[in-house]
Amino acid sequence: MEKTVATLETGTVHEGSIVKVLWVPPEYGDAVACVLDDGTLSLWEEVAGDGQSLQWKICTKFLNKNARVLDIQFGGSSTCLKLVAAYSDGYVKVYELHNPLDLNTWQLQAEFQNVIDSVSKFAKASCLSASISWIPQKGESQQLSFVLGFNSDVPQLNSSKVWEFDQLHQRWLTVAELALPENSGENSGDPVHAVAWAPNICRPYEIISVATQMGIAIWHVGLNPDVDGHLSVEKIALLSGHQGEVWQMEWDMSGMTLATTGSDGVVRLWQSNLNGVWHEQAVLEPTS
Amino acid sequence: MLEMTRWEYVMEYSKEINSLLGTTKSMASIVEDPRRILTVDEEPTSLKAAWELLEIFYADKQSQTWLPERLVDWLADYDNLFSETQHTVYSKLLDLQHHILHLQVIEDDPKYWDCLSSALSLGWLDIVVKLLRLHGSYELDQIGKRETENGLVEAVVVLVSKMPRLRPELQAGRLGECYRNKSDFVKGWETWRARVTKLECSSFWVDCGHQKTREGLRKILQIMLGNTEHLSATTYNWVELYISHFLYIRPFTVGLESLYGLAQKCIQLKPVSHPHSLMGLMVGILGENTEVVLAECSRAFGPWMVTHAIELLTAGNDQSEILLHEVRQNLGGVSIEELHRLVYAQVLASHQLTWQIAPVYLTSCKPGIGMLEILLYRQPVHFKQGLLKSLEICRLYELDDVSSNIMKIAGIHHWKHGRKGSGIFWLQQAQDEIRLNKIAQQLFDFVGKSISEESFKQWEGLIELLGSDTRTAGGLEFLHKYRDFKRSLQQAVDGKASDAARQAVESLIMLMKNSSTPQRFWLPLLYDSLKLLTWREGPLLDVAQTNLLLNKLQELSIARMRPDYVEADLPTQALSSVRLALATNLGRAILEEQ
Numbered sequence: 001m002e003k004t005v006a007t008l009e010t011g012t013v014h015e016g017s018i019v020k021v022l023w024v025p026p027e028y029g030d031a032v033a034c035v036l037d038d039g040t041l042s043l044w045e046e047v048a049g050d051g052q053s054l055q056w057k058i059c060t061k062f063l064n065k066n067a068r069v070l071d072i073q074f075g076g077s078s079t080c081l082k083l084v085a086a087y088s089d090g091y092v093k094v095y096e097l098h099n100p101l102d103l104n105t106w107q108l109q110a111e112f113q114n115v116i117d118s119v120s121k122f123a124k125a126s127c128l129s130a131s132i133s134w135i136p137q138k139g140e141s142q143q144l145s146f147v148l149g150f151n152s153d154v155p156q157l158n159s160s161k162v163w164e165f166d167q168l169h170q171r172w173l174t175v176a177e178l179a180l181p182e183n184s185g186e187n188s189g190d191p192v193h194a195v196a197w198a199p200n201i202c203r204p205y206e207i208i209s210v211a212t213q214m215g216i217a218i219w220h221v222g223l224n225p226d227v228d229g230h231l232s233v234e235k236i237a238l239l240s241g242h243q244g245e246v247w248q249m250e251w252d253m254s255g256m257t258l259a260t261t262g263s264d265g266v267v268r269l270w271q272s273n274l275n276g277v278w279h280e281q282a283v284l285e286p287t288s
Numbered sequence: 289m290l291e292m293t294r295w296e297y298v299m300e301y302s303k304e305i306n307s308l309l310g311t312t313k314s315m316a317s318i319v320e321d322p323r324r325i326l327t328v329d330e331e332p333t334s335l336k337a338a339w340e341l342l343e344i345f346y347a348d349k350q351s352q353t354w355l356p357e358r359l360v361d362w363l364a365d366y367d368n369l370f371s372e373t374q375h376t377v378y379s380k381l382l383d384l385q386h387h388i389l390h391l392q393v394i395e396d397d398p399k400y401w402d403c404l405s406s407a408l409s410l411g412w413l414d415i416v417v418k419l420l421r422l423h424g425s426y427e428l429d430q431i432g433k434r435e436t437e438n439g440l441v442e443a444v445v446v447l448v449s450k451m452p453r454l455r456p457e458l459q460a461g462r463l464g465e466c467y468r469n470k471s472d473f474v475k476g477w478e479t480w481r482a483r484v485t486k487l488e489c490s491s492f493w494v495d496c497g498h499q500k501t502r503e504g505l506r507k508i509l510q511i512m513l514g515n516t517e518h519l520s521a522t523t524y525n526w527v528e529l530y531i532s533h534f535l536y537i538r539p540f541t542v543g544l545e546s547l548y549g550l551a552q553k554c555i556q557l558k559p560v561s562h563p564h565s566l567m568g569l570m571v572g573i574l575g576e577n578t579e580v581v582l583a584e585c586s587r588a589f590g591p592w593m594v595t596h597a598i599e600l601l602t603a604g605n606d607q608s609e610i611l612l613h614e615v616r617q618n619l620g621g622v623s624i625e626e627l628h629r630l631v632y633a634q635v636l637a638s639h640q641l642t643w644q645i646a647p648v649y650l651t652s653c654k655p656g657i658g659m660l661e662i663l664l665y666r667q668p669v670h671f672k673q674g675l676l677k678s679l680e681i682c683r684l685y686e687l688d689d690v691s692s693n694i695m696k697i698a699g700i701h702h703w704k705h706g707r708k709g710s711g712i713f714w715l716q717q718a719q720d721e722i723r724l725n726k727i728a729q730q731l732f733d734f735v736g737k738s739i740s741e742e743s744f745k746q747w748e749g750l751i752e753l754l755g756s757d758t759r760t761a762g763g764l765e766f767l768h769k770y771r772d773f774k775r776s777l778q779q780a781v782d783g784k785a786s787d788a789a790r791q792a793v794e795s796l797i798m799l800m801k802n803s804s805t806p807q808r809f810w811l812p813l814l815y816d817s818l819k820l821l822t823w824r825e826g827p828l829l830d831v832a833q834t835n836l837l838l839n840k841l842q843e844l845s846i847a848r849m850r851p852d853y854v855e856a857d858l859p860t861q862a863l864s865s866v867r868l869a870l871a872t873n874l875g876r877a878i879l880e881e882q
Binding site for chain 2: 100
């Protein structure tokens with residue numbers, strides 16, 4: 001959603017700078033979620049009380065003593081808003097908004113670590129960053145999925161995994177790990193700097209891009225699960241070009257062009273050609 | 289018959305697009321001013337030139353038999369586009385035009401004769417005639433002395449004007465003799481050639497005293513006789529040479545294969561280091577290489593051109609049609625045609641002034657609908673005009689889900705920005721039961737807590753609004769009945785007036801009977817009515833009414849077992865108090881009725 005951000009009076013509430021600002025889906029009001037550099041997360045909303053002028057008010061603060069918030073993303077549909085937050089201890093929390101009119105009514109729906117089998121736990125994980133990307137929703141489809149990768153000292157947490165909400169049993173499950181068969185599980189481990197799930201307007205498969213120190217991997221993920229409930233994955237390309245870390249990746253609305261940027265300050269656009277070969281389409285460098 | 293309509297449609301489409309690209313006056317057209325040979329007032333664009341080239345080859349099936357002449361016309365219109373990077377016949381003529389005013393004796397200037405030959409090579413006959421008429425021998429005081437010379441010039445003028453052309457017609461004022469069919473043309477061509485040869489061999493040349501005139505005119509005759517050396521020397525790039533070959537050497541060239549062969553030959557004779565995009569396009573077309581044509585269109589003219597040109601490329605060409613319409617897994621399940629439409633739609637979508645055109649392209653292909661949904665979802669809804677436009681597009685393409693989502697966004701925006709009426713209006717339009725129920729809850733709580741006239745006023749209008757349309761009110765419609773109930777209840781409690789109490793009971797029964805009253809409000813309503821249920825002066829509810837309420841209470845107990853049941857914010861003993869009060873009332877009512 002495009003909008004000019006009004007100045008948030010964060011100084012009076014928080015000391016510290018904002019590391020991430022994210023718009024709440026517009027069906028829930030004009031609101032932003034802010035992650036501060038001390039790892040706290042708060043929600044701010046533009047509202048007008050009765051007979052009052054518009055102002056930004058804090059709706060809620062998510063408290064967590066043990067870990068910092070690294071990344072957040074909103075997902076779900078116009079009837080059900082969910083918030084996924086990844087923490088520095090390798091845990092993921094999924095919150096659900098109880099009252100669609102009130103951004104102060106969050107309930108914790110699930111809490112888990114980014115691992116394939118739910119048995120193993122990594123208590124001493126230390127994560128520098130995390131990246132979450134929801135499946136871009138179309139219409140009122142009830143499918144809830146997101147992909148998540150960590151940049152941590154625990155390889156098992158790092159590898160990007162696709163999580164899906166199992167409506168029947170009301171729980172989150174990993175349905176795919178974006179790793180080659182020989183590298184899955186313990187060996188999958190390159191720290192993940194960014195993930196981005198591409199919009200899908202007609203493909204019979206999903207596309208997810210994952211940035212690690214090796215480059216930007218383009219993954220095809222099947223739509224239909226096998227008997228164990230897993231989705232097939234295939235690494236289609238590994239794109240290199242950026243000097244240093246890739247921080248951010250964004251897909252265009254057709255899901256055909258990927259824009260990436262990182263510590264080198266250059267924006268690169270990537271596309272697949274008619275033969276399905278991915279290549280760098282354009283480079284945008286800062287002018288000065 | 290069907291085939292015909294198809295071509296008519298394609299041609300109509302092409303003409304329409306072409307007209308959007310502006311009008312072009314042929315630069316080789318006749319100008320009134322006797323000393324001006326070119327019009328330069330309107331700059332033609334490469335885009336239009338490219339489109340017309342596509343039209344000639346792909347759309348205009350009626351003029352396929354005289355395609356070379358179509359190309360002659362095309363170059364006459366667009367030769368100056370090639371002048372940007374290199375010499376052309378056009379640039380030579382332009383140069384001459386600048387000098388012409390300062391020339392005293394035009395026929396002494398070699399440029400004059402060069403331009404004449406060049407213009408003739410490209411078939412610009414009117415310019416040739418006009419230039420020849422500027423020849424000094426026409427001046428009145430000279431005719432006596434230069435009679436033979438003038439006679440030769442005039443003889444060439446006549447031959448130029450009568451040149452046979454294999455085409456149905458010429459624009460008004462244009463020179464040449466038109467022949468519709470080949471056999472007539474061949475006869476005309478042979479006669480004309482014979483006359484040129486006859487003049488070439490005539491003895492009058494000896495009597496022509498002006499050397500430059502003699503040489504210049506004979507060169508013109510050589511061009512008319514198809515002298516390859518002269519044609520090559522008077523043209524400046526392979527396209528010009530190509531056109532001159534059509535006119536004077538191979539007027540019968542038909543079929544793309546031979547057209548391509550001739551082009552290859554001309555390219556060899558006049559290679560260009562940096563070919564103009566139009567040249568690349570022409571080679572692609574002649575070589576029947578659809579990919580090259582598309583690549584050239586895309587590179588030089590951008591996504592608009594490619595998107596629209598595909599319509600022409602696929603018209604009646606099975607190979608191109610397969611190539612462009614085939615769904616490709618590599619592209620994510622779209623065809624090349626669809627891909628280009630999506631790309632162009634994205635260009636349109638990126639600007640506030642053009643995004644509304646994007647749906648036309650998006651809805652013309654299957655995958656575009658998904659993108660249109662994303663595009664609409666991204667449009668701001670805070671301004672009524674924009675919102676209505678988005679909704680109009682949704683209605684047009686039957687995107688009901690998107691439409692309802694947009695209305696939800698608008699509804700919430702207004703609701704949260706102090707415009708509660710508009711908020712509810714849009715949520716009702718969106719039939720958003722979930723949000724409307726939450727709003728009902730808020731209003732109910734408010735009305736329940738305070739019914740003093742002052743604070744009630746601000747809600748009153750809203751509640752009236754909600755009552756007007758029961759179908760879409762989404763559980764809010766009962767609120768104004770509730771307000772009436774609360775009023776009479778208040779009066780009953782305050783004044784202990786039995787009339788008011790009876791009225792309150794009526795309202796209560798109406799509310800409880802009404803299916804629009806949400807279940808979660810039943811208990812609060814009954815709890816509010818405790819005073820009525822235990823009225824001192826005697827039971828206010830009869831047996832039937834009491835039973836109705838008891839049944840509702842029973843229903844409520846069952847509903848409480850469901851997981852989605854929302855407990856009302858009431859004291860814990862509320863339910864038992866209500867049950868007791870109802871039981872007491874029932875007992876009293878039975879006694880009374882006996």
